[in-house]
Amino acid sequence: MSIQIVHIEDDRMLRDILRISFQTADPEIQIKQYASGDEAMPYIEQYGQTIDLFIFDIRLPGALNGLQLAQRIRELGCPGHLVLTSAYSSPSAEWLASLSAEYLPKPWHILDLTRNLLSYRLIPTVKPKLD
Secondary structure, three states, X not given: OOOEEEEEOOOHHHHHHHHHHHHHHOOOOEEEEEOOXXXXXXXXXXXXXXXXXXEEEOOOOOOOOHHHHHHHHHHOOOOOEEEEEEOOXXXXXXXXXXXXXXXXXXXXXXXXXXXXXXXXXXOXXXXXXXX
C-alpha cells in the first residue's frame, strides 16, 4: 500500500525537489502537489480521509495561509500527519500540539522527510474480514 501525500508549496523548484526525492525513495508514493491551499481544498475535501501526509508552507498565496489550512484539515477530521514548513517564524508548540502537527524550518533537508516516510503512513482503521 503506497503513501498518499498532499504537498502545497508556491515555489515550483521546491515542489519538484520534493516530488523527485519522494518518488526516488519509494516509487509507489502517490503525491498531489498544489501551489496554494485554495487549489488543494477540493481534493482534500474529497480524499482527506485517505491522505497519509500533508506537507505545506505556512506562507501560501490565496485565501488560506498554512495555519488556516491546517485548522481546516483538522476540522474536516482528516487523520493524516501535518508537516508545516517556513523560512520565517515557527508556530507555537501549543498550537502545533493542538493540531497534532510538526514543524520543519526552511531550508529543510529532504532526508528529514524521506527518512520518516514509513512513519507517516496511516494505519488502516478497517479490519480485514476473516473467512
